[in-house]
Amino acid sequence: MNKYDIIIVGAGPAGATAALYANRSNLKCLLIDKSFFPRDKVCGDALSGKSVRIMRELGLVDEVEQLNGSLINRITFGSPSHKQFDINLKGSSDPAHIKQGFVIPREIFDNYLFEKAKSVTDTKEGFTVTDLVYDKGILSGIKGINNNKEEEEFKAPIIMGCDGANSIVSRKLKLYEMDMKNTAVAIRCYYKGVKGLTDQIELHYVEEVLPGYFWLFPAGDGIANIGIGLSKNDAKKEKRNLKQILNDVISSEYFKSRFSDAKPLEKPVGWNLPLGRIKRKSYGDGFMLLGDAAGLIDPFTGEGIGNAMVSAKYAIQVASQAKKMNNYSKSFLSEYDKLLWSEVGKELKTSTKLQGLARSKFLLNFVINRAARNKEVQDIISGMLTNEIPKDKLSNPMFYFKILFS
Numbered sequence: 001m002n003k004y005d006i007i008i009v010g011a012g013p014a015g016a017t018a019a020l021y022a023n024r025s026n027l028k029c030l031l032i033d034k035s036f037f038p039r040d041k042v043c044g045d046a047l048s049g050k051s052v053r054i055m056r057e058l059g060l061v062d063e064v065e066q067l068n069g070s071l072i073n074r075i076t077f078g079s080p081s082h083k084q085f086d087i088n089l090k091g092s093s094d095p096a097h098i099k100q101g102f103v104i105p106r107e108i109f110d111n112y113l114f115e116k117a118k119s120v121t122d123t124k125e126g127f128t129v130t131d132l133v134y135d136k137g138i139l140s141g142i143k144g145i146n147n148n149k150e151e152e153e154f155k156a157p158i159i160m161g162c163d164g165a166n167s168i169v170s171r172k173l174k175l176y177e178m179d180m181k182n183t184a185v186a187i188r189c190y191y192k193g194v195k196g197l198t199d200q201i202e203l204h205y206v207e208e209v210l211p212g213y214f215w216l217f218p219a220g221d222g223i224a225n226i227g228i229g230l231s232k233n234d235a236k237k238e239k240r241n242l243k244q245i246l247n248d249v250i251s252s253e254y255f256k257s258r259f260s261d262a263k264p265l266e267k268p269v270g271w272n273l274p275l276g277r278i279k280r281k282s283y284g285d286g287f288m289l290l291g292d293a294a295g296l297i298d299p300f301t302g303e304g305i306g307n308a309m310v311s312a313k314y315a316i317q318v319a320s321q322a323k324k325m326n327n328y329s330k331s332f333l334s335e336y337d338k339l340l341w342s343e344v345g346k347e348l349k350t351s352t353k354l355q356g357l358a359r360s361k362f363l364l365n366f367v368i369n370r371a372a373r374n375k376e377v378q379d380i381i382s383g384m385l386t387n388e389i390p391k392d393k394l395s396n397p398m399f400y401f402k403i404l405f406s
Contacts, residue, residue, distance in 0.1 A: 002030070002154045002155065003154075003155045003156065004028045004029060004030045004122070004154065004155070004156040005022075005027040005028045005029060005156060005157070005158070005319070005323055006018075006022055006027055006028075006029045006030070006156050006158045006159075006160060006316075006319055007029075007030045007032065007141065007142055007154055007156040007158070007159050007160070008022075008029060008030065008031045008032065008160045008162055009032050009129050009142065009159065009160065009161055009162060009163045009167075009168065009169050010032070010033060010161065010162035010163030010164060010167070010291075010293070011031050011032070011033035011037070011110075011114050011117065011123065011125075011162070012033075012041060012110055012113075012162065012164065012291070012308070013051075013109075013110065013113060013291065013305045013308045013309055013312075014162035014290040014291030014292070014293075014308035014309065014311060014312050015031055015033070015117075015160070015162035015163075015290070015291075015312070016031065016110070016113035016114050016116065016117040017054060017058070017113065017308070017309045017312035017313070018160055018162060018290060018312035018315055018316055019031045019117035019120070019121045020058050020113075020116060020117055020120065021058075021312060021313055021316035021317075022121065022316050022319070023117075023120040023121055024316075025316055025317075025319075025320040027316070027319060027320060027323065028122075029121045029122065030121070030122045030123070030124065030154055030156070031114075031117055031118075031121055031122065031123045031124070032123070032124045032127050032129065032142070032144075032154075033114075033123075033124070033125055033126075033127065034126065034127060034128045034129070034163075035125065035126070036125045036126050036147075037110065037111045037114045037115070037125060038107050038108070038110070038111035039107065039110070039111075040105075040106065040107045041106035041107070041110055042106075042186075042188050042269045042270070042271045043106045043188065043271075043305075044103075044186075044188065044215055044217060044225060044227060044302065044303070045069070045103050045104060045105050045106055045109070045217060045219055045225050046072070046101060046102070046103050046201055046217055046303060046305075047064075047101055047102040047103070047104060047109070047305055047306075048101055048301075048303050048305070048306045049089075049100075049101060049306075050306030050307070050309070050310060051101075051102075051305050051306040051309055052100065052101060052102070054306075054309040054310060054312075054313060055309075057313075060113075060116065063112070064102065064104070064109075064112070065102075067102075067104050067108055067109065067112055068104070068105075068108055068220045068221065069102055069103055069104030069105065069108065069109070069219060069220040070102065070103045070104075070197075070199065070217075070218040070219060070220050071100055071101075071102060071199060072089070072100060072101040072102060072103055072199060072200065072201055072218075073088065073089050073090055073099075073100055073199045073200065074086045074087060074088055074089060074198075074199060074200035074201075075087040075089070075200060075201055075202075075203070076200045076201070076202040076203070077203055077204075077205075077368050077371070078202065078203070078204035078205065078206065078368065079205060079364050079365045079367075079368035079369055079372075080205055080206060080207050080210060080361045080364055080365055081365050081369060082206070082254050083365070083368055083369040083372040084368070084372055085368060085371040085372040086200065089101065101201070103201060103217045103218055103219050103220070103225065104219070104220070105190075105219055105220070105223075105225070124146065125147070126146065126147030127144055127145070127146050127147065127152070128144050128145045129142050129143070129144040129163075129168050129169070130143060130144045130145060130151075130168075131143050131144075131172060132159065132169070132172045132173070133153060133155070138285065138286065139159060139285060139286035139287060140155055140156075140157065140286070141153060141154050141155035141156055141159070142154055142159060157286060157322075157323075157328045158286060158287065158288065158319050158322065158328055158333075159286060159287045159288075160287070160288050160289075160290055160315055160319075161173075161287065161288070161289040161290065161293045161294075162289075162290045162291055162293060162308075162312070163293055164291070164292045164293060165271070165272050165273065165274045165292045165293070165295075166272075167289065167292075167293035169287065169289065169293065170289055170293050173284065173287065175280070175281055175289070178272075179274070179278070180232045180233050180236070181231075181232075181233060181277075182274065182275050182277040182278050182295070183231070183232045183272055183273065183274055183275060184229055184230060184231050184232060184272070184273040184275055184297070184299075184302060185229070185230065185231075185232050185235045185242065185270060185271070185272055185273070186227055186228065186229040186230075186242075186270060186271060186273060186302060187227050187228055187242040187243065187246055187268045187269065187270040188225060188226070188227040188268065188269055188270075188271075189226055189227065189246065189264050189265075189266060189267070189268040189269070190219065190223055190224070190225055190226075190264070190265040190266055191223070191224045191226055191259070191262045191263065191264055191265060192222060192223055192224075192262065192263050192265055193222065193261045193262040193263055194216070194224040194226070194258055194259060194262045195257070195258045195259075195260075195261070195262075196258050197218040197222070197224055198218065199218070200218075201215070201216075201217045201218075202215065202216040202217070203215055203301075204216070204249075205358060205364045205368075206249060206252070206254065207361075208245060208248040208249045208252055209228045209230065209245055209248075209249055210359075210361060211230060211231070211234055211358065211359040212228055212229050212230025212231070212234065212245075213228065213229060213230075213358070214226070214227070214228050214246075214249045215227055215228070215229070223265065224262075226246070226250070227246070227268075228242060228245055228246050228249065229273070229302045232272070242268070242270055243268050246268060250262075273292075273297045273302060273304065274292060274295035274297060275295065275297050275298075275299040275352075275355075276295055276296050276297055276298060276299060276307070276344070276348035276351070276352075277299050277348070277352045277355075278295070279341065279345070280294060280295040282294040282295075282311075282336070282337055282340070283330065283333045283334060283336050283337050284330045284333070285328065285329055285330045285333075286328050286333075287333075288315045288318070288319075288333060288336050290308060290311040290312055290315055291304065291307070291308030291311055291312070292304055292308065294311060294340075296308060296311060296344060296348070298347070298348065298351045299348065299351045299352045299354075299355040300351035300352075300354040300355050300358065301351070307344050307348075310340070310343060310344060311340055311344075314336055314339040314340045314343075315336050315340075317336075317339065318332075318333060318335045318336040318339065321335070
């Protein structure tokens with residue numbers, strides 16, 4: 001019987017990051033994934049400043065810069081009336097602030113992270129977890145089927161569920177349930193030959209997809225990652241399916257010239273995003289849930305990699321203390337929840353409010369149109385996005401009075 005300090009189920013950004021932090025804490029770890037790497041993962045592929053900060057802690061940034069993708073220096077916002085303004089990430093005066101991001105296809109980025117983890121910890125690819133294992137009523141491991149179709153069992157006092165929105169760990173713990181109100185749906189397609197790709201990611205709140213948004217991200221080698229995202233409830237009310245909405249956007253008068261010579265490289269693919277609009281149960285006796293399995297996706301931007309990597313950092317911090325104290329109880333592991341939500345809670349709450357405000361075409365036009373022609377408004381919003389000005393001011397009515405008279 002193989003015994004570990006931690007078993008990590010799911011080797012995406014949350015799981016691989018947890019394995020890297022576990023190695024730093026001298027924790028014996030097994031990293032499991034049902035797929036073989038490299039593998040694709042449907043996503044917008046954007047790596048935010050939060051992701052970059054964790055990668056910097058782990059000493060990975062220099063290598064990540066060499067991966068095939070795009071360096072991002074700007075964010076472009078587009079209004080329903082097609083006014084635009086740019087946020088320059090390099091505009092922050094604080095040297096501690098992250099001044100760049102990346103768009104790297106997940107097939108490339110996830111494989112890089114997995115290989116880094118594989119170099120320092122035990123891994124199992126092509127292993128499908130089928131159940132959790134209990135010893136005298138205490139969670140003590142997992143069992144599943146390996147790539148040779150043989151059943152194997154592994155033991156550890158802590159199981160970390162890093163296996164995404166449809167987490168088998170969460171389902172076996174009877175924590176998983178589809179929550180229409182707090183779930184978004186998205187569809188992605190890679191395109192070649194889209195015009196106007198530079199060093200910015202673009203978020204467009206256009207008529208064709210409201211109350212959702214359209215994204216257009218440069219993914220390297222002249223490839224664009226494009227897609228749309230909207231709430232599951234809104235998608236259910238739509239007469240059009242997601243593919244039709246996406247086609248309506250790129251064939252619209254505003255975008256058709258940019259796509260006149262563009263060709264899709266795949267059929268559009270969709271996925272569910274458990275939004276951090278609510279606080280889900282993410283810990284208990286002998287387990288912690290990380291990343292999408294814990295529902296940590298930003299409701300406003302749809303970005304989840306940054307919070308997944310942050311959750312990995314705190315989960316390992318608590319796991320290390322749990323081993324020292326030989327205490328894997330729910331009450332002890334609750335520290336993970338406290339640490340995680342002390343960092344991401346306020347931001348997720350603000351993003352939930354912003355998601356609500358973004359449903360208003362009037363407000364979107366008002367803020368974006370004003371910013372498009374007023375440098376002071378651009379600086380205010382830029383300061384919020386680079387954390388020089390608290391982000392929750394964006395959901396404060398006084399913010400709108402300020403930009404009205406600026």
